[in-house]
Amino acid sequence: MAYENNNENKMESIYSKRIRAGKRRTYFFDVRTTRGNDYYLTITESRKRFNDNGYDRHKIFLYKEDFNKFIKALGEAVDYVKTELMPDFDFDAFNHDNVPSENGEVEASATTVINEKTESAESAPAAADNGTHEDVDKW
DSSP: OOOOSOSTTOOOEEEEEEEEOSSSEEEEEEEEEOTTSOEEEEEEEEEEOSSSSOEEEEEEEEEGGGHHHHHHHHHHHHHHIIIIIOTTSOGGGGOOSEEEOTTSOEEESEEEEEEETTEEEEEOOOOOOOSOSOOOOOO
C-alpha cells in the first residue's frame, strides 16, 4: 500500500519497507517516482506521541545523485560508533525479526511492500492479525 500525504500531491510509492523500532517508533523507507519517471527515496521516522493518539513525523528526501555519498557517510558513522565508542556492545543482539507487542504477543517488525503500476500492493508475510497490533499512520 502506498502511503500518501494528501490526494492533491500523490507520488506513487513503488517500494516500501517498514521497520518497527520499539513500541513508539517506526521507520519507513519508500521508493517513489517523479512525474518525469525518475526515482528518489524518502526516509520517514514516525513516533507515537505520549499524550495523545497522534504521531510526530520527520522525513528525509534522498535523491539518486546522493545515494552513494549517503550510504558511505552512514556506514562510516555507524562503524565509528561500533568500533570506537562501543566496541564491547553486542549489536547483533538486536537482529531479530519479531518484536513483542504491548500485550506480549510477537508481531512482525518489518514489512516490505512492492507496488507495480498494473497490480495492487502486496505485503510480505507477517504475523497473524488478531486485532491487537498498533496501526502506524505515517501521514
